Amino acid sequence: MRLKIPSNFRIIRVPCTGKVDIIHILRAFEKGADGVYVVGCMEGDCHYNEGNFRARKRVEQAAGILDKVGVGGERVQMFNLSSGEGPLFAQYSIEMDTKIKTLGPSPIRVAKQNKKNAA
């Protein structure tokens, strides 16, 4: 399809979004990620029945925690699409990229950078 997608994100493959835990999302932010998005199958189409529903709940919980620690819950988002929807994946990637760029760098990354510069 040769679709254009932003090159500034890293894809971490999991067998099912049900594998994604809150701590995985939090660790990404702790390590300096500006945003995280979880892309699961269509709701109701999960091969393991509930994997993507579990992921959605965990994304919500991670967002709640990020809000409380001052990183911002809007930096994490869940998307659903089917494996045949390449163009939609590209569209979601662009959407997320634009959103995060509008939000600016994560405060964690900024704080870490400041600390590094001060040292």
Add this chain to the structure above:
Amino acid sequence: MIIAEKKPIEEIIDEVKDFDRILILGCNECVTVCEAGGKKEVEILASALRMYFINKGSEKKVDEKTLERQCDHEYLEELRSTIDDYDAIVSLACGVGVQFAAEKYLTTPLIPGVNTVCLGANEARGLWTERCQACGSCVLARTGGICPVSRCAKRVLNGPCGGSTNGKCEISKEVDCAWQLIIDRLKALDKMGDYEKVAPIKDWSTDRAGGPRTVTREDVKI
């Protein structure tokens, strides 16, 4: 098992903000099963605290450890060699674990990271309900296996009170009348004869009324 629920992160942050070296200490028993204070919750809380303090520009060490149990000497001893590396411990164990750790390490402040709620069962995914109040003298044998002490708001022992309506308790439409459940079960067991037996006055001295309780077993002492 003992049911606990996580304290809000804000409350924990407020308690630990003056300490620089913090250990988040989980417990592998009840609080792991009720998803309040196991290894996963330790990781999440530690990560959240680290991010909060990095964001605030303060340099704090937040470490993680989860013990097999916090209510036994041998497991708490695992901390002995490293306890002085920390200014405070946030324990995600139940109140028992927090206190036992506090008794063992006198000079390290222990901060509870969960609220211990009750002795209960995992009724459904994400739902834990009280089943026992540890009253110290069990009456389940004659109440069809349903506890009037923990499940009846008034803890009455001889049938329902006047507040029982359509099987629900007067305190809330969500709460089953324990005595309705008991009668239904006694009927199913064909043991309604038990219901007619008047329960003697319960000895509440084995409950909290008698002060803190202990169990001494000479047969297992060494």
